[in-house]
Amino acid sequence: MMKQPIKRPPRIATWMLKSILPFHAASHGPGDYEEIYRRMARQEGTFKAQCWYGSQVCRSTLPFLVNSIYWRVVMFKNYLKIAVRNIVKHKAYSFINIIGLALGMASCILIFSYVLYELSFDRYHENADRIYRLGLRGRQGEKVISIALSNAPTAPALIEEYPEVENAVRFYSAPKTLVEYGDKRFYDEGILYADKTVFDVFSWPMLKGNPNTALTTAYSVVITAEMAEKYFGDEDPMNKTIRFNDQEDYTVMGVIDHIPLNSHFRFTMLCSFETMYAQNREHMEGWVPFNYATYILLREGQDYKALEDKFPAFIEKHMASVQQALGGALEYLLQPMTQIHLHSTLEYDFSDHSDITYIYLFIAIAVFILLIACINFMNLATARSSKRAQEIGLRKTFGSNRGKLLSQFFGETMLYSLFAFLLAMTIAYFTLPVFSSISGRSLSLHYSEFPWFLPGLILLTVFVGLAAGSYPALLLSSFQPARIFKGRIKTGGWGLRFRNGLVVFQFAISIFLIIGTGTIVDQLHYMKNKRLGFDREHVIVLRIRRSRIQESVQTFKTDLERFHGIASVAVTNHVPVELTSTDACVPDGYPEGQSSILIRSMAADEDLIPTLKLELAAGRNFSEEFTTDEDDAVIINETAVERFGWDDPIGESLHFRVGSGLDERDPKTVIGVVKDFHIQSLHRPIEPLYISNNVHQLAPNYLLVRIKVGSIPSTLAFLKETWQRTDPDRPFDYSFLDDQLDNLYRAEVKLRTIFSYFTGFAIFIACLGLFGLASFTAEQRTKEIGIRKVLGSSIVGILFLLIKEFTKWVVVANIVAWPLAYFALHRWLQHFAYRTDMSLYMFLLSGILALLIALITVGYQAVKAARANPVMSLRYE
């Protein structure tokens, strides 16, 4: 018989055997097994031998396992006991550690609940992933205007021509409207007109009424539950009639639930789109104007980019004449609805949205704060490592190995982080309402859109435990017992340098955050106080749109002007804070075929310039002496002059293009140039603007009333009285211009508040760590200080000695933080067309502030140590 080579025993079984064999059998055990295996393989075949080998291993495993688990439990109990004893023995350190970590984690939890809320915008719709908004981009040379609006015929045409478009909904946003039911009359903002298919596309559950038929007929309206309560109270609103602007009657055909707050839609009523056709069918069928927001529902599995690629052909087919009239290129683009809140930069959006940069910023802050807290932990633990050295020496002598020590120390930090986590959840739970009101969002610790949030937090705890414990665990477990018992292990050298490095890192982050907060405050201050080119103070805005006052605006104005508290009154169709409409115009002598120039338009009477205290750079104001002014004259701003390239603008004329029919209005003559002023927020640069005098033909929507200083209450009372005399049915509707301007920067104000709170937290946590470290150093150097004092050192000298050590590193932290802060904030400021300069002063101030905080923190411990009686300190031991 041929002698067959014998196969080796299965590797996995050999490996298992090695890992379970007791240490005393490790030298010969595997050999024994293999010998029997080979014998069996020879006599009874390899397969049988393998079975035997396997079964032997399995049968041996259980007793070994039970044995090792038993000892592990015993050791675990010991570890736990030691850990708890350590926590209790060093109450101050444990407190600092746990509180620091808990605050860091709580900040993290709060910030992430905010971030997730922001990310959850518009995701509650069943079809959220398939809904896209149509945007329009107009190009004119290098100037690009992107708006979230399109024209009315586009939506039906898209459904018809592209099979991948399942459905489309158009919205029209009505201006503030007077709504009346019975004796209830309120101004309501947020009235939208929407196609009847709106409920097929969006998930707004209907409480009453039939979603399929509610908006099919003209003059029907669906209201939110909120509005139902406001106007109808306990009454059933169904089929009741409400009146808009004292003119139009709408029938309530349905009630929907509140619109979730994490929605870029903000509306209170939906009127049927059919109404708009009933009012002006011809207007609605034109491919101009662009007044309607269009949302498209794509079919399952369709790529919106592919549809976007087909839009140029669509525009060529339907809107060629429009393009020609506007003298620029038009493009349609699609935005996924879930990205609108954070990524959209289009104009004319339903509500002000946030910016993804802020989300990144907040995540960065959360990570920074957590890092600071972890560093505290590492610092204090390494500093105290010398105290644990004896324990480690003992454990090692009694047979503990590095792995076991690692798991012990990681276990200990895990225990701390678990405590901290529980505390953090409690803190977060109780501070959430406060943070909600600061951030203006209804935050929660649980979002159905993100079911992994809570498990994620627990994972975070484990991660923090591991990260915070990594350095101490690795360092402590590397001590050699012989060296420990010979004398005290020196924790200086590398460990000390590492600790100092961490302090530098912590303070660098804190300084970075201080500079950040400072710059945001600075920019806000700049925006609030920048010379806007007009005087924003003491101007009251009266909204007279669609009121009876509008019909008799001249007499109303004259009435007001007679009052002693009023300096002047101007009639306009737009207030400076609003986005005004854009016209396309061609200046005289412009080459034929050249694209026209986009220019913002505004209409006002001759009192606009004195009321807003605008300055004329050239020419004259409108005047009643020139009867042609109303129809022919325009005043343009300096930017427009530059854009048109005129040397002497006075007397030049402008041609306007309107609609798709290329019909040109009469040319307008420039009679004056006004110095640039900001009609929009400072995020945007000043654009070309013309002011025409035909406000009474267009729409005298607003009265701007400049009041004399010191007479505000009496003037307001007078305004109200006059208003009610002219139109007793219409509630008095006014606001202050500077309040409206401040509202433009709400997002930044919010950012400032949140930023400054978390900067405070970060600094506090960093100080907590520094405090712990300082007290530890002071304690360690008790003897040294005692000897120094005996030898004649003064208290001041010792103070200096102790403080020097820490302040040195805070100074280094400044050097690290400054360039980083400079680059980061430079980028943030690019968001603003008009921005403050970053000053060295701000950097210096932040550095000094950080230094001061560090000094105060260390100072307490230093004073305590320096004042201690040397007799006491030298006697200790």
Place this chain on the structure above:
Amino acid sequence: MKLISRTEELILLAVLRLQEDAYCVPIFDYLNGVTGKKWTLGTIYGPLYRLEQNGYLESFLGNPSTERGGKSKRFYKVTPKGLQALQEIRRLQDLSWDGLSGLVVDET
């Protein structure tokens, strides 16, 4: 003197019997043969280690062999203390059985 267990007794006897060849595999074979049960190697390592710790056995490593995958055998030898323990357990057993063997044998 502390009494050894039955397993320990069996192992000590096996080591005595095997003399120069007393390492784990023959001990294992001997136990299987004598008891007719299937032992695992794992169960004899424990008693062997204990016996050695208590000074009943002494051991030394032999040369590695290819038959064992390049690993050494550990040979065991009974110490005088071990012999003493065996005698003790034998004496105790004889004492306990004295006059009873007839009764037990009858039953089987």
